[in-house]
C-alpha cells in the first residue's frame with residue numbers, strides 16, 4: 610500500500626539571519642559559511658512557538674488538500690524542539706486545525722523525524738481502514754537551542770515548519786527506518802529540568818561531554834562522517850526492498866544539513882546533483898522540517914510533478930536515518 614500526498618503547506622518566520630549577521634556574535638565570515646556548508650541565510654522564529662509554525666503549515670496543507678479537518682483520523686507531528694515536555698504539539702495542532710476526530714502524538718527522531726512520522730502514518734492507514742486522512746507535520750524552532758557562542762554549529766540551523774495531508778494509494782511505497790544509538794552523544798541538547806541540574810552539578814559522567822543546560826552540542830566532524838554514509842544507506846536499504854535503483858528516482862529530497870554532505874552522498878549513489886532538491890542555501894538546517902520544506906517548495910514551483918518517484922532521505926541526532934520512496 611502506498612500513500613498519496615493530497616496537499617502540503619509550509620510556514621517560515623519572517624526574520625532572516627544572513628551569514629554576515631553572524632559576524633556580530635562570532636568570529637566567522639560569509640565566505641567560510643558558504644564554502645563549508647552551502648548556507649547563505651536562514652529564518653529565525655521570533656514570537657512564534659513551535660506549535661504555531663506547525664499549525665500554520667498544517668492549515669495550508671489542509672486547504673490545498675481540499676478536505677474537511679473533521680475527516681483527519683490522525684495528526685503526527687515531528688519535532689525535536691517542542692514547546693512543552695507535555696502536551697505534544699500534535700494535540701495543540703489538532704485543536705487549532707479543527708481535526709476534532711483525530712488521534713494525535715509526536716515523533717522525535719530529530720532531523721529524520723518527518724520520514725519517521727510519514728512512515729508511521731502510512732502504517733496507520735494500512736492497518737486502520739476507518740482512517741481516511743493523516744496530517745503529518747514537522748515544526749522546529751532550533752534557534753531556541755542554538756549555542757550562539759559556538760561558531761561551528763550556530764551558523765548551521767534555522768527555523769520553520771511544513772505539513773502534508775496524506776491518504777492511502779495503490780502506488781509504490783517502500784521505506785527503511787534506522788538508528789545507531791552508540792552515536793547519541795555526538796549531537797544533543799539536554800532537557801531543562803531539575804533532575805538534569807542535579808545530575809550535572811554532581812559531576813555524574815553520563816557520557817555526554819557538554820554539560821551546559823539545554824544548548825545544542827555537536828561533534829561536527831563525526832556527525833559529518835556519519836551523515837555522508839547515512840544518506841546513501843537510508844536510500845539503499847529502502848530501495849532494495851522494492852528492487853529500485855537510483856536511476857528509477859526522479860527526485861531525491863535529502864535532509865538539508867550541509868551541501869557537501871549531499872554532494873558526497875550523490876557521488877556515492879552515482880546520481881547527478883541536479884536530481885537533488887536543495888533549499889539549505891536559504892533555510893539552513895531546519896531539522897525535521899527540512900525535508901518537507903524542500904518537498905513543499907519543489908511542489909509549489911512545479912519542479913516535482915504528479916506520478917514522479919521521490920526518495921526522501923534523512924539523518925540526524927540519535928543517531929537516526931530514514932528513507933521513504935513513493936510516487937508523488
Ligand code: COA
Pocket residue numbers: 636637638641642645646720760761762764765796827829830832833836866867894924925926
Ligand atoms: N567560521 C569560521 N571558521 C570556523 C567556523 C565558522 N563558522 N566554524 C569552524 N571554524 C574553523 C574551525 O575552528 C577550524 O579552525 P582551525 O583549523 O583553526 O582549528 C576550521 O574552521 C576548520 O574546522 P572544521 O571543524 O574542520 O570544519 P569543517 O570543514 O569540518 O566544517 C562543519 C565544520 C560543522 C560545517 C562540518 O563538520 C559539518 O557540517 N558537520 C556536520 C554537522 C551537521 O550536519 N549537523 C547536523 C546534523 S543533522
